Amino acid sequence: MKFTIQRDRLVQSVQDVLKAVTSRTTIPILTGIKLDVTRDGVTLTGSDSDISIESFIPAEEEGNEIVEIKDTGKIVLNARFFSEIVKKLPLNTVEIEVLVNFQTIIRSGKAEFNLNGLDAEEYPHLPQVEEENSFKLPTDLLKTLIRQTVFAVSASETRPILTGVNLKVEGDELTCIATDSHRLAMRKAKIETEVKGEYNVVIPGKSLNELSKILDDNNEPISIVITDNQVLFKAKNLLFFSRLLEGNYPDTSRLIPAESKTDVTVHTKEFLQAIDRASLLARESRNNVVKLSTLEGKVIEISSNTPEVGKVVEEIQAQSIDGEELKISFSAKYVMEALKALEGTDITINFTGAMRPFVIRSLHDNSMLQLILPVRTY
Structure with missing residues (x-):
């Protein structure tokens, strides 16, 4: 040679x-x-x-x-x-x-x-994949789907299935879901090419992170071929195989609340920066907890209090607050990661009470949601 x-x-x-x-x-x-x-x-x-x-x-x-x-x-x-x-x-x-x-x-x-x-x-042979069952997505859309969900997979191996992203295809709709049982990220997208059959598989989060790093930012189509235990991503001059995780992904649809008691619309960047500042003092404590309270006059109070470090209180103006008065505590890290994944300048947060999961969505985009469980503080 x-x-x-x-x-x-x-x-x-x-x-x-x-x-x-x-x-x-x-x-x-x-x-x-x-x-x-x-x-x-x-x-x-x-x-x-x-x-x-x-x-x-x-x-x-x-x-x-x-x-x-x-x-x-x-x-x-x-x-x-x-x-x-x-x-x-x-x-x-x-x-x-x-x-x-x-x-x-x-x-x-x-x-x-x-x-x-x-x-x-x-050298071991690569998996042989029958390419009848495939569909195509633009590369930049696939990278966006990964970026907006993969951060929410579980880092713990106690439930291996949660270390992956659940990819479902029904008709011309693709849904990606990731959860670590404390939060959930979901993103839907339309598939422009014809799809034969339905799919419901779980791809390891680690595989998707590595795939995202080597794909170029372009809208060239990438073929996704799914078999019983493998998925193949096929781009120009590149083949990326990953094993699939075994087992059934939990039914997450019932976690998403159908109605809410308090709805807040707020500017994404302002909200993110206020939580970031509040988390500066919360970081010392084990759980990085920040509190949110709704006040009169469409005002949201963001605060954190770590007795051995100090406390921080900040008020930001919301565009609208509808429904019941609310006090809720949550992980600053989870909310910040959720906000960074969302697109658009404004978000809506739907709360169903202080101890119930809340949902964050982009104001004008229903293709994606982030769900977060609050933290119990006594």
Whole structure:
């Protein structure tokens, strides 16, 4: 195997597949990156058996030669050393040649590295996915769906199913839901392409975070292919496989209150900044609790009191407050993360009492909601 390649393209692909490689694996060969060189180009693969990422670099693109292929072949190279080497090579081109016993020479300018490779035949095969069951979304919409929900997944492994995002497809509507049982994020979107069948799967939050990092910000369509235990995201020159979480996701629809007792409309940024300031003193205490009270004249009071640190009180003007007077306590962190995920300059908060979950929505957008459980303070 022998080829010469543009260094920046190689670096980009290595960085992409590296996101699936972990040093904590029981299968030693998975600490490596697989290179598969054919006449069409170079395919790089990284996997930790939960996530697998494949990045393809075509031999030529739009008439420009990217890879000059002298001999085809396959090799697995140590991911950590290979990625550090290619990042620091002196010239814009890199030559990679595999000799006997998987000895691999990496040359660029006057620099020459000799790395011990591994037999690519030992590398596990990627899942075979039948592509009949697929639908497409614009890449930037998919990234938005992930950003607006994934932060609410559970960090605790006590209920593994809650560490993932529930993705449901019914008709032409896609719903993404994440909850850690203290809060819930939900976002709906229309699917413009035809969808065959219905889906209800749970994708690990970790997988979606890594996917979001390697997708470009554009509105190119990305194919999503769902099988019994795998999901494949297929973009141009990129395949991203993730296992699905096993088990049934809880029915969250009954958590969302149908009616409310107090409705507040307020400017998102002003509300967020007031909670941020109140949380400065609350951060010391274990639960980071901030209190909200409604006052006369459409005024909201945001306060926090940590006896060993001090207290803070701030009033902000709401656009409207309807319904009963209210005093409620909540986690500042949860509300701030919810507000950052919402779009639009104004939000509506629907409260159903001091000890009931409350719902935050963008004022003119029903495609998304954030639900948060209050904190009991005595």
